[in-house]
Amino acid sequence: MAMPAEMPKSDILLYVSDLKKHFEISNGLRTTGYVKALDGVTFQLRRGETLGVVGETGCGKTTLGRTILRLIKATDGYVYFDLPDDVMKNVIRLEEELHSLKNKDEPSEEDGRRTSELTDQLGHLRKQYSLTMMSERKLRAARRKMQPIFQDPFSSLDPRKLIKDSIAEPMKLLTDMHRGEIFEKTKELVESIGLSEDHLYRFPHEFSGGQRQRIGVARAIGIDPLLLVLDEPTSALDVSVQAQILNILKDIQSRMGLSYIFISHHLSVIRIMADKVAVMYLGQVIELAETSKLFSEMLHPYTAALLSAIPVPDPRTKREKIVLEGEIPSPANPPAGCYFHPRCPVAMENCGWSPRDMSKSVQHMLDRTRNIEATELPELVEIILDEPNWELEIVFSGNISDASLEIFRRIMAKEAERQGGVRFKAVKSIGIGEESTSIKLIMRKPDIPRLKEVAADHFVSCLIYDKTDVVRKGSYAEEASRIRKSITKTSA
Numbered sequence: 001m002a003m004p005a006e007m008p009k010s011d012i013l014l015y016v017s018d019l020k021k022h023f024e025i026s027n028g029l030r031t032t033g034y035v036k037a038l039d040g041v042t043f044q045l046r047r048g049e050t051l052g053v054v055g056e057t058g059c060g061k062t063t064l065g066r067t068i069l070r071l072i073k074a075t076d077g078y079v080y081f082d083l084p085d086d087v088m089k090n091v092i093r094l095e096e097e098l099h100s101l102k103n104k105d106e107p108s109e110e111d112g113r114r115t116s117e118l119t120d121q122l123g124h125l126r127k128q129y130s131l132t133m134m135s136e137r138k139l140r141a142a143r144r145k146m147q148p149i150f151q152d153p154f155s156s157l158d159p160r161k162l163i164k165d166s167i168a169e170p171m172k173l174l175t176d177m178h179r180g181e182i183f184e185k186t187k188e189l190v191e192s193i194g195l196s197e198d199h200l201y202r203f204p205h206e207f208s209g210g211q212r213q214r215i216g217v218a219r220a221i222g223i224d225p226l227l228l229v230l231d232e233p234t235s236a237l238d239v240s241v242q243a244q245i246l247n248i249l250k251d252i253q254s255r256m257g258l259s260y261i262f263i264s265h266h267l268s269v270i271r272i273m274a275d276k277v278a279v280m281y282l283g284q285v286i287e288l289a290e291t292s293k294l295f296s297e298m299l300h301p302y303t304a305a306l307l308s309a310i311p312v313p314d315p316r317t318k319r320e321k322i323v324l325e326g327e328i329p330s331p332a333n334p335p336a337g338c339y340f341h342p343r344c345p346v347a348m349e350n351c352g353w354s355p356r357d358m359s360k361s362v363q364h365m366l367d368r369t370r371n372i373e374a375t376e377l378p379e380l381v382e383i384i385l386d387e388p389n390w391e392l393e394i395v396f397s398g399n400i401s402d403a404s405l406e407i408f409r410r411i412m413a414k415e416a417e418r419q420g421g422v423r424f425k426a427v428k429s430i431g432i433g434e435e436s437t438s439i440k441l442i443m444r445k446p447d448i449p450r451l452k453e454v455a456a457d458h459f460v461s462c463l464i465y466d467k468t469d470v471v472r473k474g475s476y477a478e479e480a481s482r483i484r485k486s487i488t489k490t491s492a
């Protein structure tokens, strides 16, 4: 009897859908909050392709890699890996439809019905196919096909084990290969990374950092994986050694047809290694495009800032560092609206200005030593924030008359025209407070940017590309070039 032909595999090796990882913060007794290290990441990776993941320290790159490998458990979201073509197509279609329904501002009754229908269908598929939901036993098969490579090869090489045993370990644990076969393969592997057989009988400390990283690579590819997750694989190495490792990785990839998720905060390394790049900011992908496009026609203001920021070579480690204006907000308490708005040089009034953002600016505006016009108003006493209602109450030492309110309006209008003053335009209404010694500001609620495809295979999450005139005219490239110009101006 003929065996049933195996279903053809999908060209999409990996599909990550709305992946989230929230780390609990606790004071020892109870949960006091969450660090949103990953906050809804979605992408596809083809066979043989490299996705570069770039962004400043703390943006969630390592967490992304570890969650995909299920070294840590996802809080939410799905990871589909190496599936038959029809299954993969089906889950992508359903997940995408569900995602867009969930993002609708005003879902209709029909949308609600469709949402529960999709959730139902996906429930079964997710349980069966998503790595985030599989039993440990089923996961074993996937684990054979995906391997991590970390920044510090010491973490994967046991200092007490001979190199031969370190390289052989995944083959022993994850395959049915015999001892003899494993040994033959180990010899082959050590040569493929440019070392020789007698190196097998040494310990990790007898090797340089670059050699150890090469041994780490040999160890990872012994089981013939389909995907390597490389987390800053060369960041700890000298520039001269970096190039060597990158060449070996490229060579292995083309020989074995591997897919890579290549994590790095070195733009130059990403540029060499990646076919397409995901730029991350505070746990989210904010731009995703083919590498050459991303570097020449970046759309997102953060990407533009990242690429225009001068990489500063650090003489001690010979590494480059990205230096960007402003502090990175904490992922435990991210800004409202667009997470990038407090640092964005081209932010608009709907980008996320909250009472929290306003408080300091109002204080600054009413600072009498700085602004002579502020002396026309009674002295500032305090600012009370009502964040849930998007309000702030500015309390003064004396009565606020209609005339004082006009003065306040005038000062604020001036402030709104200054550089960085756009937040004042997010004030929806100004009135005298209940106490008559205060002024109440009500802020407009921000819009939420979502990752959307604005050019072929070029995804961006920024409200500028949602503006009606931009969408109508399709003038995305014009907007992007305006953004780049204004960023070079502010950083000059």
Ligand SMILES: Nc1ncnc2c1ncn2[C@@H]1O[C@H](COP(=O)(O)OP(=O)(O)O)[C@@H](O)[C@H]1O
Pocket (backbone or CB within 6 Å): 023, 024, 035, 036, 037, 055, 056, 057, 058, 059, 060, 061, 062, 063, 064, 331
């Ligand atoms: N085990 C953990 N517990 C709590 N917070 C964590 C943990 N691991 C990472 N984080 C936090 O998650 C965020 C993302 O970290 P990480 O993924 O390491 O970023 P990156 O690799 O881009 O530097 C950071 O704010 C970090 O402090």
Ligand code: SF4
Pocket (backbone or CB within 6 Å): 300, 301, 302, 338, 339, 340, 341, 342, 344, 345, 346, 347, 348, 351, 449, 461, 462, 463, 464
């Ligand atoms: S949505 Fe765009 S313009 Fe607005 S703050 Fe974010 S990146 Fe800047």
Ligand SMILES: [Mg+2]
Pocket (backbone or CB within 6 Å): 061, 062, 063
């Ligand atoms: Mg990291």
